[in-house]
Amino acid sequence: MNWGLVPEIFFDVIGRVMPGCLLIVAAMSVGLGPRRASELILPSALGIGASALLLLALASYFVSVTLKQVWEWIGAMRKQKASGDFSVILHTIGRSQPAEAARLVKIQAEKNFCEVMIAGLGVLVPIDLWFLWAGSEAVTRERLWLLGAMLLSILTSWRWRLRLETLYRSSIETLKSVAENLPQIQP
Numbered sequence: 591m592n593w594g595l596v597p598e599i600f601f602d603v604i605g606r607v608m609p610g611c612l613l614i615v616a617a618m619s620v621g622l623g624p625r626r627a628s629e630l631i632l633p634s635a636l637g638i639g640a641s642a643l644l645l646l647a648l649a650s651y652f653v654s655v656t657l658k659q660v661w662e663w664i665g666a667m668r669k670q671k672a673s674g675d676f677s678v679i680l681h682t683i684g685r686s687q688p689a690e691a692a693r694l695v696k697i698q699a700e701k702n703f704c705e706v707m708i709a710g711l712g713v714l715v716p717i718d719l720w721f722l723w724a725g726s727e728a729v730t731r732e733r734l735w736l737l738g739a740m741l742l743s744i745l746t747s748w749r750w751r752l753r754l755e756t757l758y759r760s761s762i763e764t765l766k767s768v769a770e771n772l773p774q775i776q777p
Contacts, residue, residue, distance in 0.1 A: 601695050602651065605702035610650025613657070613710035616740065620718045624732040657709040658702060664709070683765050690765055697758045704751035711740045711747075 619627040638646075684691035718737050 598695070601699040601702070603699075604696070605699035605706070606654040607647050607650045609657075609703045609706040609710065610653035611646060612707065613653055613714070614646070614650060616711065616714055616736075619736055620714050620721070623730070624736045625730070653710070654702075654706045657706045657713075660713075661705040661709040683762075687765065690761075694758065694761060697754055697761070701751055701754045701758065704747040704754065707747045708744055708751070711744050715740050715744070 615627070615631060618631065621627075622630065683694065715737065718733065718740065722733060722737070
């Protein structure tokens, strides 16, 4: 088995499929209302087949990749500093310390999870507010709870992302300095 693929698979599951799936459910809750969405989703989830699960995973992946681009586009508009291109350093760490590289890939996946959630919920909150304001349906306790949950998720994802970014940068810098201080092996 190629263990080098394991961190990449986990990255895709943690950083793309999971947030995409959560956002699909959130979008259904915004569009249909929380009660109708749960009435549709819960009975369907119990009898989901392999092909439907694969289709959901692919749709979730696509949603996440698209929203990650939205995140990066907004960051570029704000001229926000990117986390840096550590791909060469990460590759070097992966060759000498695979466990540390896998940990860094997991941190990247969690950071991606946060960024996708922030971008996705950032789109869904105004839509939910519009539904509330337009009065297309009665303002229900469930819709207000949904709005509160989305706002809380944005705030906690933002805070988690900042912590992960700090951890990622400090880990890269530490590993880089350790690697520079190791004696060079001559072929």
